Every structure is written in structure tokens, then in C-alpha cells.
Amino acid sequence: RKIAFLPGDGVGPEVSAAARRVLDAVAETHSLSLKYNEYLFGGAAIDTAGDPLPSETKTGCLEADAVFLGAVGGPKWDGGALRPEKGLLDLRKALGVYANLRPTSIAAGMEHLSPLKIERAKDVDFLIVRELTGGMYFGDRTEGNDTARDECLYTREEVSRVARIAFEAARKRKGKVASVDKANVLATSRLWRNAVNDLHQAEFQDVEFSHVLVDAMAMKLIQAPADFDVILTENLFGDILSDEASVLSGSIGLAPSASLGDGARGLFEPIHGSAPDIAGHGKANPVGAILSAAMMLRYSLDAGEAADAIENAVAGALEQGRGTSDIGGEDTTASFTEAIMALIE
Amino acid sequence: RKIAFLPGDGVGPEVSAAARRVLDAVAETHSLSLKYNEYLFGGAAIDTAGDPLPSETKTGCLEADAVFLGAVGGPKWDGGALRPEKGLLDLRKALGVYANLRPTSIAAGMEHLSPLKIERAKDVDFLIVRELTGGMYFGDRTEGNDTARDECLYTREEVSRVARIAFEAARKRKGKVASVDKANVLATSRLWRNAVNDLHQAEFQDVEFSHVLVDAMAMKLIQAPADFDVILTENLFGDILSDEASVLSGSIGLAPSASLGDGARGLFEPIHGSAPDIAGHGKANPVGAILSAAMMLRYSLDAGEAADAIENAVAGALEQGRGTSDIGGEDTTASFTEAIMALIE
Numbered sequence: 001r002k003i004a005f006l007p008g009d010g011v012g013p014e015v016s017a018a019a020r021r022v023l024d025a026v027a028e029t030h031s032l033s034l035k036y037n038e039y040l041f042g043g044a045a046i047d048t049a050g051d052p053l054p055s056e057t058k059t060g061c062l063e064a065d066a067v068f069l070g071a072v073g074g075p076k077w078d079g080g081a082l083r084p085e086k087g088l089l090d091l092r093k094a095l096g097v098y099a100n101l102r103p104t105s106i107a108a109g110m111e112h113l114s115p116l117k118i119e120r121a122k123d124v125d126f127l128i129v130r131e132l133t134g135g136m137y138f139g140d141r142t143e144g145n146d147t148a149r150d151e152c153l154y155t156r157e158e159v160s161r162v163a164r165i166a167f168e169a170a171r172k173r174k175g176k177v178a179s180v181d182k183a184n185v186l187a188t189s190r191l192w193r194n195a196v197n198d199l200h201q202a203e204f205q206d207v208e209f210s211h212v213l214v215d216a217m218a219m220k221l222i223q224a225p226a227d228f229d230v231i232l233t234e235n236l237f238g239d240i241l242s243d244e245a246s247v248l249s250g251s252i253g254l255a256p257s258a259s260l261g262d263g264a265r266g267l268f269e270p271i272h273g274s275a276p277d278i279a280g281h282g283k284a285n286p287v288g289a290i291l292s293a294a295m296m297l298r299y300s301l302d303a304g305e306a307a308d309a310i311e312n313a314v315a316g317a318l319e320q321g322r323g324t325s326d327i328g329g330e331d332t333t334a335s336f337t338e339a340i341m342a343l344i345e
Numbered sequence: 346r347k348i349a350f351l352p353g354d355g356v357g358p359e360v361s362a363a364a365r366r367v368l369d370a371v372a373e374t375h376s377l378s379l380k381y382n383e384y385l386f387g388g389a390a391i392d393t394a395g396d397p398l399p400s401e402t403k404t405g406c407l408e409a410d411a412v413f414l415g416a417v418g419g420p421k422w423d424g425g426a427l428r429p430e431k432g433l434l435d436l437r438k439a440l441g442v443y444a445n446l447r448p449t450s451i452a453a454g455m456e457h458l459s460p461l462k463i464e465r466a467k468d469v470d471f472l473i474v475r476e477l478t479g480g481m482y483f484g485d486r487t488e489g490n491d492t493a494r495d496e497c498l499y500t501r502e503e504v505s506r507v508a509r510i511a512f513e514a515a516r517k518r519k520g521k522v523a524s525v526d527k528a529n530v531l532a533t534s535r536l537w538r539n540a541v542n543d544l545h546q547a548e549f550q551d552v553e554f555s556h557v558l559v560d561a562m563a564m565k566l567i568q569a570p571a572d573f574d575v576i577l578t579e580n581l582f583g584d585i586l587s588d589e590a591s592v593l594s595g596s597i598g599l600a601p602s603a604s605l606g607d608g609a610r611g612l613f614e615p616i617h618g619s620a621p622d623i624a625g626h627g628k629a630n631p632v633g634a635i636l637s638a639a640m641m642l643r644y645s646l647d648a649g650e651a652a653d654a655i656e657n658a659v660a661g662a663l664e665q666g667r668g669t670s671d672i673g674g675e676d677t678t679a680s681f682t683e684a685i686m687a688l689i690e
């Protein structure tokens with residue numbers, strides 16, 4: 001099983017290293033053979049190769065069974081002609097990973113970590129399915145100092161294929177999908193709503209289904225997060241809502257993501273960014289990266305039991321009160337990682 | 346002082362009537378003469394006049410000193426060729442109200458109403474300044490069943506004029522502005538960032554200033570809402586972030602807004618929508634509308650003391666534990682309104 005390994009920028013290398021230690025631990029307990037090929041990516045690749053996604057990196061990712069990414073970006077490259085983030089968008093597109101899965105849950109007994117009052121934090125367990133290769137992120141743009149323009153485009157096919165992933169995920173969960181758009185204003189949202197409706201009618205009538213406007217969803221995630229199961233939305237809304245959602249469990253540092261396309265190959269990355277302010281201090285929360293590694297085992301490497309083992313170990317370490325400072329703990333990245341590794345059976 | 350009065354749809358008429366009772370009460374205590382002209386608007390205007398913004402309504406608004414609006418929209422008009430929301434967008438554009446002010450605060454002692462843990466809800470007091478007449482809301486669109494397109498356009502001038510309002514507001518508050526964009530992806534956000542930077546450098550160096558990415562802001566509003574003073578952003582991001590912010594104080598039903606342009610004339614509306622599920626039941630929270638009426642007195646009708654009187658009365662009623670069910674109270678719209686009126690001196 002070949003993993004293209006992209007540590008990236010800022011805290012990326014630190015959390016990637018932590019995830020790799022945990023992967024090596026489960027590889028041993030679960031007799032998996034994992035082979036890593038490390039590539040330059042993001043700002044680090046701009047500095048060395050003048051390109052945030054060098055062709056060697058791209059080819060390596062396309063030839064791998066899964067791609068693991070730490071984080072990209074940082075103030076060093078802000079305002080430059082080459083942007084690390086451009087490399088990430090190009091990589092997502094090249095891999096064809098149009099569905100970004102971002103789970104949020106608060107385990108029973110862990111409600112004290114949430115910024116929400118205990119009653120509201122109870123029973124939170126939802127999955128955001130974010131469209132990842134369309135919309136404003138990939139539309140035509142006009143850069144300009146006096147006028148600028150971004151275009152948002154969606155095709156019915158782009159909407160249907162990601163909606164299918166959401167409905168199928170709901171069938172394996174609590175059987176509910178809420179589709180988010182701004183259909184009272186945007187043409188792309190009206191297409192979105194029609195396409196999702198049609199797919200629901202044709203193939204997924206067993207799934208409970210509703211539409212929620214994006215502004216209303218931004219409220220409901222705070223007011224009644226336990227009401228949701230699968231939340232389906234387009235690229236830009238998904239960026240905003242999944243970051244909002246990620247802190248409900250205590251810290252964005254805990255949140256993993258998987259990006260999938262039509263085959264098994266996926267891209268796995270924590271939701272947090274490169275966090276330049278804490279990079280190099282050994283205090284980044286490794287859990288987002290470690291849980292992304294678990295998602296990689298489950299979705300791309302056909303190793304669901306090893307994924308379960310990692311997730312249980314993370315839950316166990318949190319229950320023991322272990323954690324980095326972002327969740328009020330006293331661990332370093334390394335000691336938190338070791339606490340998790342110690343719980344891998 | 347002429348007020349164009351647009352009750353609109355759903356709970357709009359109920360909360361508008363409540364605001365008007367309170368306005369009449371302060372008009373008496375503060376010797377103001379307020380003249381109301383009521384107009385059809387939104388879905389109600391589609392039903393009667395076949396147009397969400399009939400020309401009589403538009404003319405009446407343009408001739409008034411201030412426009413007061415309840416709410417627009419509802420399932421009855423969803424999917425129709427004429428949309429109530431289109432009337433609202435056209436009205437904002439016609440009035441030239443490019444700056445939408447949405448304050449959020451949690452009074453000391455009222456932290457229990459917030460969905461956030463008490464510590465996080467302390468000292469929250471910020472103002473979102475949302476650009477209101479540009480961006481994706483007003484770009485060119487292609488409606489379509491197989492492909493759809495929305496365009497987002499900004500000019501430097503559109504950004505500068507709303508940024509000026511934010512910087513000036515900050516000078517009268519805590520002296521801080523956070524400007525929100527998605528400059529790591531969007532061309533319009535890079536223009537936004539440059540234009541706001543330039544204005545800050547040229548005229549507002551005394552104001553503490555930072556840039557925050559929209560996804561990060563969606564988190565920070567939950568994690569550290571007390572860190573912010575003035576939050577400046579474009580139209581669509583402002584729609585999402587201000588709804589998110591509105592529930593921090595307990596309910597979107599509490600949140601007012603003022604939309605201003607270059608002159609004194611403004612548009613005043615609660616942030617909540619038409620809430621069709623509770624319309625006609627007499628249980629809508631009137632506070633968003635009542636505080637919008639206070640903003641109208643302050644910004645358009647040169648009656649700051651009357652505005653203060655309303656705001657103090659609302660704070661007093663909340664302190665007494667009065668409130669509708671959305672904030673855990675037992676009042677109806679009418680009894681809550683009367684409790685507020687009783688506190689107007």
C-alpha cells in the first residue's frame with residue numbers, strides 16, 4: 001500500500017510525523033505493510049522548486065493508493081505571485097476528489113471540551129459532505145486592483161455525484177440529509193437544490209431529507225447541532241460551515257477530513273491550517289492528523305479495523321484527560337501522540 | 346419625519362406592529378412626530394400587485410426619511426418565478442444602502458441566554474459591518490437546469506466606502522477592525538484586502554487592524570467572540586457570519602440591523618426571517634424589530650435619546666426575565682412588547 005506523504009508547511013510536518021508514528025504502530029498490530037513516499041508540497045515546494053505542486057509530487061500522488069497531507073500556507077507566501085493554496089486546489093482537482101468528508105462528534109462525557117453549554121453539546125454526531133472540486137474555487141477569475149471578479153459555476157452532474165455520496169453515507173448513519181444552499185439568491189443554488197431533489201426522489205426516498213439556507217445553517221450548527229446527521233453543501237459554504245462545526249468538539253485541532261472521488265484513492269488532511277504562530281514549538285494538536293490517517297486506512301487502504309483501533313485509542317486518550325493546550329491539556333504533540341500509541345492494541 | 350413602513354411576510358407584520366407600538370410610546374415621551382406610510386412588499390406584494398417591490402412602494406421608500414421592514418419570503422413563493430427576496434435586494438440597491446450594521450452583544454448577567462458556556466459569553470460586544478449592495482448578490486447570473494453560474498464582482502470604490510464606515514464605527518467603539526475575506530482563493534478577496542489595507546494606511550492608522558479568513562472567523566466567533574469589536578466583510582460572508590453571530594446572544598429573534606448609505610436615510614429590519622412556522626401565533630420575538638426601530642431613530646431620525654430609551658427598556662425587560670419562548674421565556678409577542686413599553690421613561 002503506497003502512501004504519498006506531503007508534510008507541507010507550518011505545523012504540517014509536526015502533525016504528519018505524529019500521524020506516521022501512529023500509523024506505524026497500527027501497521028504492526030494489524031500486520032499492514034505501508035510504504036511512504038515523501039514529496040515537497042505547498043510553500044515548502046515554492047521555496048525549493050518554484051511550484052506549490054511540482055510535477056514529481058503530482059505524479060507521485062496519482063500513482064499512490066492514498067495521499068496524506070499535513071497543512072499548507074503561511075504568512076511567508078502571502079501576497080506572492082505563487083500561492084501554496086493554489087497547489088492544494090490543483091491537487092484536489094488532479095486527484096478528482098470531489099467529495100470532502102468532515103465528521104464532527106462530541107463523545108459522551110466529553111461535552112466539557114465544547115464551547116457550547118453542556119446540554120447543547122450532547123449527542124452531537126454529524127458529517128459534513130462538502131463539494132470540493134467546483135464552485136467559486138475553480139471558476140474563472142479576473143485579478144485586479146480596481147475591479148475583480150470570481151465566477152461560480154456548477155453543473156448538474158457535479159452536484160449529483162457529491163449528493164450521491166451524502167445520501168449513501170446517510171444510509172450507513174442515521175438516515176438523514178440536510179442540503180445547504182442559498183437558493184433564495186443564487187442561480188447555482190437553485191440548480192443545486194433541483195439536482196439534489198431529483199436524486200432524492202429517484203433513488204433515495206428512504207433517506208429523510210431537507211433543505212436549509214446557508215445563513216440558517218450557520219445558526220443551527222450552534223443552536224441545535226445534535227439535530228443533524230449528514231450535511232451536504234457546495235465548496236465555499238462547506239469551507240465556512242465545516243470550520244465552524246470543527247470547533248464544536250473543542251478545537252479545530254481535533255478535526256480530520258477525507259476527500260474522495262470515484263475510485264478508492266483519497267486525500268486525507270486535518271482541517272486545521274498551517275498555524276504559523278505555533279509551528280515548531282511542538283504544541284500542535286496531532287489528533288486531526290491522526291484521525292485523518294484513520295480515515296485513510298478505512299477509505300483508501302481497506303483497513304477498517306486498524307482505523308477503528310486508532311479512533312478508539314484517540315477517544316481513550318481524551319477520556320484520560322490527555323491533550324494539547326488548545327483543548328486545555330498539558331501535553332506536547334509528542335507526549336499526546338505517545339499517549340494515543342500506548343492505547344493501540 | 347416620514348417612515349415608509351413595510352410589514353412584509355410571515356411574522357413580519359406581527360413584529361412590525363410591536364415595533365410601532367414601542368415607537369409610538371417613545372414618540373410620546375420624547376415629543377417626536379413620526380408619520381408612517383404603509384406599503385406592500387415581498388410576497389404580500391407579489392400576491393396583490395404581481396411584483397415584490399411595486400413602484401409605489403419603491404417611490405414611497407425613496408421619499409421617506411427612513412424605511413422600516415418586518416421580514417420577507419416564505420414557502421408559498423419558493424420556486425416561483427417571482428421571488429420576495431428579489432424585492433429586498435432591489436430595495437437595498439435602490440436606496441443605495443451599501444453598509445449593513447449588525448450589532449451583537451451579551452449584557453452582563455445575560456450570559457445564561459447564550460448557547461455558549463458562561464465564560465465564553467462574557468463581554469461579547471461587536472458590530473458586523475456587511476457590504477450590502479455588491480458581490481454575488483448582484484452579479485450577473487445564468488439560470489439553468491444543467492449548468493448555472495453566478496458572478497461575484499467588486500470594485501475598489503465599493504470596498505473603500507463600506508470600509509470607511511467600519512473604521513469610523515470602530516473609532517466610536519473599542520478602536521479595532523477585523524476585515525474578513527478569502528484572499529487565499531478569491532480574486533475579489535484580494536482586491537478587498539488591498540483596498541481595506543490602503544484605506545487603513547491612508548486614514549485610519551489609529552485603528553487596530555487585522556485580516557481574518559472567513560473560515561477562521563466562523564470558528565473565532567464561537568471560540569473567542571469577546572475578542573472582536575468591528576468585523577468588516579463582503580455581502581455573502583456577512584450574511585452567513587451575521588446569522589451565526591446573532592444566535593450568540595441567545596436567539597436571532599433579538600438581533601436588529603441598520604442599512605446605511607451616504608445620506609441619513611436608512612433601511613431598518615430585524616435579522617430574522619419571516620419564520621413561517623410560527624407566523625400568526627403571536628409568539629415571535631419582537632426585540633429584533635424593536636431594536637431595529639431604535640437604530641432607525643438614532644441613524645435616520647436624529648433621535649438618539651429616544652433610541653437609548655428603547656434600548657434601555659429592552660435590556661430592562663430581559664433582566665426581569667421577560668421573553669418569548671425562543672429565549673426560554675413565557676411571553677407572547679404582545680405581552681413581551683408591553684413589558685418593554687412599561688419601561689420606557
Ligand SMILES: CC(C)[C@H](C(=O)O)[C@@H](O)C(=O)O
Binds near residue numbers: 073530
Ligand atoms: C487552504 C484553503 C485553500 C482550504 C480551502 O479553503 O479549501 C482550507 O481552508 C480547507 O478548508 O481545506
Ligand SMILES: CC(C)[C@H](C(=O)O)[C@@H](O)C(=O)O
Binds near residue numbers: 616
Ligand atoms: C432574505 C435574504 C435575501 C437576506 C440576505 O441574504 O441578505 C437575508 O438573509 C438577510 O440576511 O437579510
